[in-house]
Structure formats: C-alpha cells, structure tokens
Amino acid sequence: MGELNFADKARMNGETVERDRLAVELCGIPLENPVIPASGTFGYGAEFAELYDINILGTFSFKGTTLEPRYGNPVPRIAECTAGMINAVGLQNPGISHVIAEELPRMKAYFHKPVMANVSGFSLEEYAETCRLLGKEEQVGWLEVNISCPNVHGGGMSFGTDPSAAAEVVRTVRKVTDKPVIVKLTPNVTDIVSIARACEEAGADGISLINTLLGMRIDLKTRKPVIKNVMGGFSGPAVFPVALRMVYQVSHAVSIPVVGMGGVSSAEDVLEMMMAGASAIEVGSQNLVDPFACKKIIEALPETMDRFGIRRLSELSAL
Amino acid sequence: MKESLFKIITNKALTGSVYEMNLQGDTSEITGPGQFVNVRIPGFYLRRPISVAFVQNDILTLTYKTVGKGTMEMSGFREEEELDLLTGLGNGYDLSRAGEHPILLGGGVGVPPLLYLAKKLREKKLPIDVVLGFNTASEVFYRKEFELLGCRTEVTTADGSYGTKGFVTDAALFRENHSYFYTCGPLPMLKAVYEKSASDGEFSFEERMGCGFGACMGCSVKVKGGCKRICKDGPVLRKEEILWEN
Numbered sequence: 001m002g003e004l005n006f007a008d009k010a011r012m013n014g015e016t017v018e019r020d021r022l023a024v025e026l027c028g029i030p031l032e033n034p035v036i037p038a039s040g041t042f043g044y045g046a047e048f049a050e051l052y053d054i055n056i057l058g059t060f061s062f063k064g065t066t067l068e069p070r071y072g073n074p075v076p077r078i079a080e081c082t083a084g085m086i087n088a089v090g091l092q093n094p095g096i097s098h099v100i101a102e103e104l105p106r107m108k109a110y111f112h113k114p115v116m117a118n119v120s121g122f123s124l125e126e127y128a129e130t131c132r133l134l135g136k137e138e139q140v141g142w143l144e145v146n147i148s149c150p151n152v153h154g155g156g157m158s159f160g161t162d163p164s165a166a167a168e169v170v171r172t173v174r175k176v177t178d179k180p181v182i183v184k185l186t187p188n189v190t191d192i193v194s195i196a197r198a199c200e201e202a203g204a205d206g207i208s209l210i211n212t213l214l215g216m217r218i219d220l221k222t223r224k225p226v227i228k229n230v231m232g233g234f235s236g237p238a239v240f241p242v243a244l245r246m247v248y249q250v251s252h253a254v255s256i257p258v259v260g261m262g263g264v265s266s267a268e269d270v271l272e273m274m275m276a277g278a279s280a281i282e283v284g285s286q287n288l289v290d291p292f293a294c295k296k297i298i299e300a301l302p303e304t305m306d307r308f309g310i311r312r313l314s315e316l317s318a319l
Numbered sequence: 320m321k322e323s324l325f326k327i328i329t330n331k332a333l334t335g336s337v338y339e340m341n342l343q344g345d346t347s348e349i350t351g352p353g354q355f356v357n358v359r360i361p362g363f364y365l366r367r368p369i370s371v372a373f374v375q376n377d378i379l380t381l382t383y384k385t386v387g388k389g390t391m392e393m394s395g396f397r398e399e400e401e402l403d404l405l406t407g408l409g410n411g412y413d414l415s416r417a418g419e420h421p422i423l424l425g426g427g428v429g430v431p432p433l434l435y436l437a438k439k440l441r442e443k444k445l446p447i448d449v450v451l452g453f454n455t456a457s458e459v460f461y462r463k464e465f466e467l468l469g470c471r472t473e474v475t476t477a478d479g480s481y482g483t484k485g486f487v488t489d490a491a492l493f494r495e496n497h498s499y500f501y502t503c504g505p506l507p508m509l510k511a512v513y514e515k516s517a518s519d520g521e522f523s524f525e526e527r528m529g530c531g532f533g534a535c536m537g538c539s540v541k542v543k544g545g546c547k548r549i550c551k552d553g554p555v556l557r558k559e560e561i562l563w564e565n
Binding site: 041042043047048050051063071072075076077078079080081082083084085087089092226236237285287288289290291292 | 322359405527535538
C-alpha cells in the first residue's frame with residue numbers, strides 16, 4: 001500500500017479526484033488549475049497558442065495595457081543575471097483601443113476562458129478609464145491593476161509605494177467595474193503588508209505579488225549600465241525566496257485571495273507558493289527561457305502532488 | 320518554432336574568437352537564411368541567440384563569436400554533447416527581392432548568416448558578389464567557402480593587413496552596380512552601408528533579447544510607422560523601414 005499514490009488510493013476508495021485535483025478558485029471564478037502566465041511574459045497569448053493549446057492554463061494575464069499606445073524604453077532593455085534577468089521594457093503596448101478592437105477579438109480564436117486584463121496607468125483618471133473599458137469586455141474575468149511597474153519614471157512606482165496612494169487607485173477602479181480587481185504590488189517597499197492591507201480596505205478583491213525587484217548591471221567593457229534606462233526589474237528563480245516571503249506575509253495579513261509570483265519555475269515552486277498562502281500562482285520569466293514552461297508545470301503537478309501527499313490543491317492553505 | 324535537442328558533431332575555432340559548431344538534429348523549422356536559433360547554455364538563465372550559418376539536411380552550422388561568458392562556455396562544448404535549441408526563429412532574408420545581381424556585405428561575425436544566403440541565392444543561379452569585412456588578417460574566415468559557392472568575393476580589413484584596406488564600403492565590388500544588397504554586421508558598418516549604398520537592400524540586426532520568439536518585447540525597436548521586435552518581426556529589416564534613432 002505504501003507504493004500507492006493518493007490518486008490510486010482514492011480510486012480504491014471509490015473516490016474520483018483526478019478531474020479536479022488541480023482546481024482552485026480566484027475571486028469567485030473557478031480555475032482548472034492555478035497556473036497563470038504573468039503579464040509581460042506572454043503577450044496576448046498568440047505566440048504561445050502556436051506552440052500548444054493554451055486553454056490548458058488556468059488563465060493568463062495579458063500584456064500590461066495603458067490608455068494610450070506606448071513605445072516603451074530604448075534598447076537594450078534586457079540584461080542577464082545569475083538565475084534571473086533584468087528587463088526595462090517600459091510598458092510597451094498598443095493602447096486600450098487597439099487591445100479592444102484587435103487583440104481581444106483575435107484572442108477569441110485561441111483562448112476560451114476568462115482572461116486576466118493587466119492594466120497600468122499614470123494618473124487616477126487613466127486607471128479609471130482603462131479599467132472601465134476593459135471591465136465591460138465579456139472575455140475579461142479579472143482586472144489585474146499594476147501599481148508597481150518600476151520602469152516608468154514618475155509612473156506606477158509612486159502609487160504602489162505608498163499605502164494611501166495605492167488605496168486611492170483601488171477606490172477609483174472599484175467604482176468603475178464589477179469585475180474582480182486584483183492589485184499587483186511592487187516588492188520595492190519597506191512594508192508590503194501595510195500596502196496590501198490598505199488595498200484590501202479600499203475594496204480590492206485580491207492581491208498579486210511580487211512584481212520585479214529594482215536592479216541593475218554594468219558592462220565591464222564599456223563601464224556603462226547594460227540597460228539603456230540604467231535600472232530595470234529583476235526577476236527569475238533568484239527572486240523566488242523573496243517573493244515567497246512576501247506572499248506569506250501578505251496572505252497572513254489579508255483575507256482576500258493572494259496570487260503568488262516571482263521566480264516560479266516548477267511544480268514544486270507552485271506547491272511552495274500555495275503553502276505560503278497563494279490561491280493561484282503566476283509564472284513570468286520562465287516563459288521566456290522555456291516557452292513550454294507553463295504546460296510542463298501543469299503536467300508535472302499531479303505526480304509532484306503525489307510525492308508530497310497532496311490530494312487536491314484546494315486543500316493547501318496557509319501554513 | 321520548435322524546441323529540440325541537437326547533438327554536437329564538431330566545435331572548432333576558425334579564428335582567435337570565432338567558433339564553428341556543427342550540430343545534428345531536427346532542422347525542419349528553419350525555413351530560410353537570416354534566421355537564428357536560441358541556445359540554452361547550462362548554468363545561464365537566458366538563451367543565446369545565434370544566427371544560422373548553414374543548413375544541410377539535418378546538420379546545422381552555428382558560427383559564433385565568444386563575446387561573453389555564455390558564448391565562452393559554448394566554445395568549450397565537446398562532440399556528442401547535446402544542446403537544447405529553439406529553432407525557426409526570426410523572419411530571415413527575403414530572397415524574392417534579390418533581382419538579377421545582388422551583393423552580400425558581411426562584417427566580422429555578421430558574415431556567417433550570409434553563407435547560407437549565398438547558397439540559397441546560388442541555387443537560383445544568380446551571380447553573387449560578396450564583400451567580407453574584418454579588422455585584421457588574423458580575423459578573416461569563410462572567404463574560401465563563399466568562393467566555393469561560386470561567389471565573386473572580396474575581403475577588406477580595417478588595417479589593410481589582408482585584401483582591400485578599409486571597410487566593406489571601400490571595396491571595389493561595392494562600387495559596382497547591384498540589383499539589391501543583403502547585409503549583416505556591426506552597427507557602424509550597417510549605418511555606412513545604409514548611407515553609401517546605391518540600391519535597395521535589407522539589414523540583419525542584433526539586439527539583446529529576452530525570449531527570442533516575440534513574447535517579451537525586450538528587443539523592440541522603432542521603425543518607420545511603428546515598432547518591430549528584432550526577434551520576431553526581424554532580425555532582418557528593409558532599408559526603407561529603418562530608423563537609426565534607437
């Protein structure tokens with residue numbers, strides 16, 4: 001009997017656990033599994049839909065969208081680090097009108113689940129308008145409000161680093177949509193918990209974290225920063241322990257669901273994040289080095305759960 | 320695009336810092352010259368984009384320069400080792416625009432992708448002129464390979480230690496009339512070709528990439544009328560769409 005995994009044991013007991021072992025819920029919307037490609041690493045899904053059926057994902061968070069089109073930062077925008085990378089893309093995106101007129105209709109052909117709409121803004125008015133417009137779109141399940149992008153001077157950073165400014169964004173967005181509002185937090189703060197609490201009190205339905213950590217590299221040959229914009233967002237497996245710690249802190253301080261991200265690269269990482277208190281997880285940089293990363297993680301989850309005696313993901317709660 | 324394992328057949332130095340690696344694997348996704356592959360190097364997080372130098376059946380040739388730790392590591396790989404490659408990346412050169420008598424202009428490690436291009440253009444029975452530019456005699460490679468394909472080939476070196484003294488734009492062949500040009504090389508060379516070329520043509524660009532397949536916008540540059548991702552919409556851009564302000 002010691003050789004049997006949990007699924008086998010369940011089958012012997014006449015239970016059926018296979019089908020919904022991975023199922024979780026995020027702000028009242030069921031997810032087939034908790035694996036969500038993170039915004040900025042998955043575009044609008046088209047490049048990945050050419051490789052595999054992306055309907056196997058829980059959902060995905062599409063490229064951060066702003067009211068107006070943005071060219072983003074000058075190149076180089078990418079620098080490699082030990083077990084990670086820095087990016088300074090600068091929220092390049094085609095703007096809300098294009099996303100609604102072109103990307104969402106195109107997405108219908110290859111993705112049939114509610115999608116997570118990631119939005120950014122540089123003023124409360126912009127957040128309100130972008131969220132109002134995207135909130136009306138039938139395909140959009142959740143609004144993930146980025147108040148944390150570290151790349152744009154005077155932009156998202158200022159909202160996400162101050163509890164009252166963060167709460168103000170949440171209150172503004174809350175008024176314009178009935179869709180679940182998930183606030184994506186920056187880790188570049190002294191007290192992540194106070195910001196998460198402020199967002200919850202202002203009416204957020206969920207918290208996602210962490211966005212990238214502000215970092216930089218210098219090219220020894222040129223003696224200049226590798227990134228043209230000097231600094232950028234550090235991500236990848238190297239940040240996982242920091243992300244896990246913050247997910248743990250925040251999920252123990254708020255009663256709304258937490259989406260954990262930051263260096264998640266394997267099924268084991270997913271389980272660890274969920275044990276820290278995450279209701280779902282996002283996979284970011286790993287999609288860039290392995291375009292099949294999310295598919296591999298989803299496929300590896302059942303046997304990884306077997307190894308650790310986990311029958312259903314939904315049974316994992318905070319430590 | 321495809322992710323698959325390739326087995327290293329040979330990996331040898333052509334010059335002090337340029338290596339030629341032959342690998343065996345599934346080359347079916349590589350549709351034309353000017354494309355690249357993205358190589359996973361154990362111990363490094365991001366893949367390394369390397370241009371396709373040649374393809375023959377299931378043998379892929381990657382000719383690369385050791386510019387940093389990743390490519391340095393790559394130069395130490397032995398025969399029989401396997402590498403994880405993403406293949407079929409990038410748009411590649413547009414062969415249909417070659418016209419009657421195109422010229423190929425390569426500089427340094429920008430030379431390799433032109434070799435496969437020369438082969439494909441020679442298959443169309445076109446007369447091809449080739450100018451290969453290097454800094455100095457010890458860095459010259461692939462002259463013979465282009466000549467064996469039947470290309471009229473001229474080599475330039477910046478210090479005059481081999482062939483014509485100067486840059487590719489100083490070559491006698493460059494001053495002749497051509498229907499079209501294809502070029503790949505360092506940015507100053509590309510700019511010089513852009514300014515001095517009489518015909519239309521296309522340029523292959525290099526950029527630091529995140530993913531290599533169009534997902535991250537890490538290599539997006541401004542072009543006339545919008546932006547292009549060097550990895551997905553490039554690396555080859557046409558003369559008429561290029562902006563140099565990036």
